[in-house]
Amino acid sequence: MAKGTCISKAVAGGIGVITVSSVCGLVMMVVMFQVEIARNRPLVPPRPTKPPVIPTDLPTNLRLYDYLIPESYKVVLQPYLYAAITNNYTNQSFFFKGNSTVRFKCMKVSKTILLHVHNLNLTNVEVRKSGTNEKLESRYTIHYNESNFLEIQLNGQLSGNGTYYDLFTTFEGELFEDLAGLYVSRYTEKSKDEEEEDEERFLATSMLQPTDARRVFPCFDEPALKAVFNITIIHRPGITALSNEMGASGSTEIDGEEWFVTTFDSTPIMSTYLLAFTLANFEYISIPSGANMDIYARREAIAAGHAEYAAEITRKILIRYENEFGLKYPLKKLYQIALPDFSVEAMENWGLISYQESSLLFDEDTGSTFDKEWVATRIAHELAHQWFGNLVTMRWWNELWLNEAFATYMSYTGVEAADWDLKDLFVLREIQPAFQVDSLNSSHPLSLHENDIQTSSEIIELFDDVTYSKGAAVLRMLSAFMTDEAFMKGIRIYLNNFKNNNTVYNDLLECLQKETNLDLEGFMSTWIEQVGYPVITIITQTGETSQEQFLLKPGVGHNIPWQVQITYIKSDDSGLKRDLLREKGPVRWQQFQLKDQWVLANINCTGFYRVNYDEENWNKLLMQLEKNRHMIPLINRGQLIDDAFNLARAHRLNVTIALSLTKFLVNETEYIPWESGLKNLDHFILMFDRSEVYGAITKYLRKLVTGLYEHFEEYTNNATIPEDHTDQYNQVNAISVACAHGLPKCIEMATSLFMDYKNGTNMIHPNLRREIYCSAIAAGDEDDWEFVWEEYQMTTVAAEKDKLRYALSCTKEIWLLNRYLEYTLDPSKIIKMDMVSTINYIAKNVAGQPLAWDFVRGKWSYITQEYGAGIISLGSLLDGVTKRFSRDVELEELKQLQRDQDKNEQGFAARALEQVIERTEANIKWVNENKQNVKDWFNGEL
Incomplete structure (x- = not known):
């Protein structure tokens, strides 16, 4: 075993006492230490910090950094033109x-500056700190x-914290003829001496919307990166330089040559796409009682x-707008300029609005009342933009409708000041075109997510009927929902609260909500944020009412209900009633449970939806129209036709009911029902004018339109027009349909008047020229065509040129x-801005449609390369040349x-291509299912 150890009892006791004392002392020290800590907390030593991350990578999307904020630009341009x-x-x-020198504020430490440039050769780039002028390598x-x-x-690095910097660049660029950025344009000026030849002239002008300021x-x-712009333009003598603000010019010598320097006043804070520059030898007239309000155009005009x-x-x-909006026009000047070659009808540049000539100029001798109305409508649209878009601007292009829908909707109020009452035509011009696009799966909501719209092509595709016309229709519906007075009060709050700023849809909604107790967010979100629109179905036997997304091509759609x-x-009961449908349904509404009555919903088409009924109610409405059509409101007589035909196209209604709805037109003389009927019957022509069904359609239309033609015949034969504006439109409809479908006295009238025209006596009223020229060319020969081509080349009045250009197709x-199609690619024959519409005119002609499609398909690479960046109507081109497509081979070509x-x-035009493919698929299915029924119905009516 192990050895043992022993100590005395006294020693052991002493050790025990010491141990206990030590333990007690330690305990006491711990307690006192904790008390002291509680009284005086020790400082926590700082943790090591990582240096801030300074961004050096490009953004993951195509948007600029949000922490670099431009404040002002000084831009000097010197075109050698x-x-x-x-x-x-x-x-x-x-x-x-x-x-250019742009002063910007940096809100975050950064080693990178991002901005835009396109098709420019940079020769110098310098970054300096504002104030100290310290240069940053x-x-x-x-x-x-x-x-x-x-x-x-x-x-x-940039310091951040709101530090200002100046970015100076020098650059060179080419003046292309592509109608985009700062571009050059040619036109002809009549010589003052009749014995001398006409003279070629040049001008430079700009089109910067949506993303082409970077080309200058x-x-x-x-759009959200607004700034103040100080513009200086150095230009040749004999040229007037114009920009957004007032300018002053003086001559100088540069490299031994005389130049002029025009320096413009500082603009208000504004978006880059609203800048404008024009250098031309134009004349101007001043607007009476309008200080610094001038209209510029060619000297001859x-x-x-x-x-x-x-x-x-x-x-x-x-x-009118200043009174309506409660805000004065904010700039010191308002110039408007008519340009011979401009890619869009007009552009709202702040203080220098640009127009195609036919959108601003009107010739009393050759202009029709429709030309005159068009000028008033375009001016009203662009002036509305001075508040909606220029003063208050959408934050990003995904909500372009905040600009364009308001300008479209308000223009109907604006033209009233020029004595045009067009509000009843809203259903034809805005609602029905928007219905067509928005009934496709490939449509889009009014408000998209910002990340869904990135590229220039995606932005350009938003300039469509959904943005303009559906947006305007939804605003009209909202105004009716909350009352016009409350709506306009909310709009005044919106403009006043956000002037010189950018907005999103919710900003508008908050301002409108202040003027009503209604749940606007619940009502509007369904119309703004989701694609499409509903069809409301009413079954009068049971009162069941339901809704679902209306799609032209049967598909899944979405199941989210609208508030309707x-x-x-x-x-x-003639009294107007209202009810709010929130559910998808069906819900049983006793007010729609009827026996001997009919019900008509969506009075005056104030709602953006279609209505379908049970067959019994449709037949009651049909009988009412034939017995006494005036019991049905005028706008609804047109909308019933449009709803029925499109419900039939979507396989929701028997096609014979839709066709039967046109029979009352034989006694109708009002424009809205006739225009709606003709537009929808035109779809039947497009689907069947290459088949045996067309003969019966032609005979029916000839019979249907004879009474209307005779109603206006006395005016037509006397080269006069009716007093009422909509009657003037219907007179044109009568001539167009009667001549196109072989009514002998119409063709005789057109050829006789055209022969007088060829002989030097143009007695054709300007309202009727487009259709009479067309009818005569259709019935005429090569000599007639050449005569009109020579007239087209000689006239300098844009509106008259448009009539002649249409007739040639x-x-x-x-x-x-085929020769005419080739002319569209020669700007000396057909100017660039007219290329798309000319091809579409040719495609409207059944003889020209396959030629136009083959031409576009064969030249697609050239067209997109030459025109894709500057003209935003490539989608319109695709739409126009494929309207007849209803065959499998055509679908495959698309x-x-x-x-x-x-x-x-x-x-x-990727979205437009998707839409025409979807429309063609719907057409193929519809024709296959309905061809025989359509043929039988038309034959039965002869």
């Missing part, structure tokens, strides 16, 4: 150079892709008085149509074009 070549020694140069990269980024990498100078080219009507009505419309205010009348001669685009990574 002459307005005219006066001698053989002058070299014309389509070239410009310039410099940097290098830059231009990204030649969809981003158009100018990336500037700094050796040091490096900039933060997004001003001298002929073609700008006088615009001058007469501009101030009236402007005053249903307005209605009954045959035994009406010939049945294939070789003439899909092949789509595959070719995907293969070449092209995004031109």
Whole structure:
């Protein structure tokens, strides 16, 4: 075992006492320590911190950094362009150079500056700290892709915290003829001496919407990045330079040559896309009682008085808006300019509004009342933009409707100041076109997510009937829902609260909500945020009412219900009633449970929805129309036809009911029902004018229109027009349909008047020229076509040129149509802005449609390369040349074009291509199912 250890008892006791004392002392020390800690907490030593992350990578999307905020620009542009070549020694140069200094605020430490540039050659880039002028060493990269980024990498860094910097760039660019950015345009000016030849003239002008300011100078080219602009333009003598604000000019010498320098006042804070520049040898007239309000145009047009009507009505419309919106027009000047070649009908540049000539100029001698109305409508639209879009701007393009829908809707109020009452035509011009696009799965909501809209192509595709017309229709519906008075009060709050700022849809909603107790968010979200619109179905035997998404091509759609205010009348009670449908249904509404009455819903089409009924109610409405059509409100007589035909196209209604709804037109003389009927019967013509069904359709239409033609025959034969504006439209309808479908006295009238025209006596009223020229060319020969072509080349009045250009597309001669198509690619024959509409005119002609499609398909690469960046109507081109498509081979050709685009990574008109493919699929299915029924019905009516 182990050895033992022993100590004495005394020692052991002493050790025990010491141990206990020690333990007690330690315990006491711990307690005292904890008490002291409680009284005086020790400081926690700081944790090591990581240095801040300074962004150096490009954004994951195509948007600029949100922490670089531009405040002001100083831009100097020097185009080396002459307005005219006066001698053989002058070299014309389509070239410009310039410099820009943008002052921006940096809110976050960064080593990178991002802004936009496109198709410019940068010759110098400098970054300096504002105030100290300290230069920051940097290098830059231009990204030649969809981003158009100018990336500037700094050796040091931007400080953040609101520090200001100046970015100075010098650059050079080419003046292309592509109608985009700062571009050059040619036109002809009549010589003052009749013995001398007409003279070619040049001008430079701009079209910067939506993303082409970057083609003129490096900039933060997004609508929310507003800034103040100080513009200087150095230009040749004999040229007037115009921009957004007032300018002052003086001459100077540069490299031994005389130049003029025009310096413009500072603009208000504004978006880049609203800038405008024009350099031209134009004349102007001033608007009476409007300080600094001028209209510019070609010298010949001003001298002929073609700008006088615009001058007469501009101030009236402007005053109307100032009173309606409760805000004065905010700029010191308002110039409007008529351009010979401009890619869109008009552009609302702040303080310098640009128009196609036919949208601003009116010739009393050759202009129709429709031309006059068009000028008033375009001016009203662009002036409305001075508040909606310019003063208050959408934050990003995904909510473009906040600009365009308001301008469209308010223009119907604006034209009233110019003595045009067009509000009843809203259903034809806005609602029905929007219905067509929005009944496709490939449509889009009014408000999309910002990340869904990135590229220039995606932005351009939003300039469509959904954004303009559906947006306007939804605003009209909202105004009726909350009352017009409450709506306008809310709009005034919106404009006043957000002037000089950017907004999103919720900002508008909050302002409107202040003027009503109604649940606007619940009502409006369904119309703004989801695609499509509903069809309301009413079964009068049971009163069951339901809704679902209306789709032209049967599909899944979505199951989200809309909030729908249903307005209605009954045959035994003329009072208007309203009910709100929130559910998808069906719900049983006792008020719709009827026996001997009919019910009519969506009175005056104030709601953006279609209505379907049980067959019994449809038949009661049919009988009412034939017995006493005036019991049905005028607008609804047109909308019943449109609803029925489109319900039939969507396989929701027997096609014979829709066709039977046109029978009452034999006694109808009002424009709205006739126009609605003709537009829908035109779809039958498009589907069947290449088949045996067309003969019966032609005979029916000839029988139907004879009474209408005779109603206006006395006016037509006397070269006069009725007093009422809508009757004037219907007179044109009567001539168009009667001549197109072989009514002998119509064709005789047209050819006789045209022969007088050829012999030097043009007694055709301007209202009727378009259709009479067309009818005569259709019935005529090559000599007639050549005569009209010569007239087209000689006239300088844009509206008259448009009538002649349309008539040339009406010939049945294939070789003439093919030659005309080739002319569209020659700007000396058909100016660029008219290329799309001319091809579409030819495609409207049954003889020209396959030629136009083959032409577009064969030239697609050239067209998109030459026109894709500057003209936003490629979608319109696709739509126009494919309206007749209803065959499998045509569908396959469309899909092949789509595959070719995907293969070449092209995004031109991608949404429009999807839409025409979807429409063609719907047409194929509908024709296969309905051809025999349609043929039998028309034969039965002869």
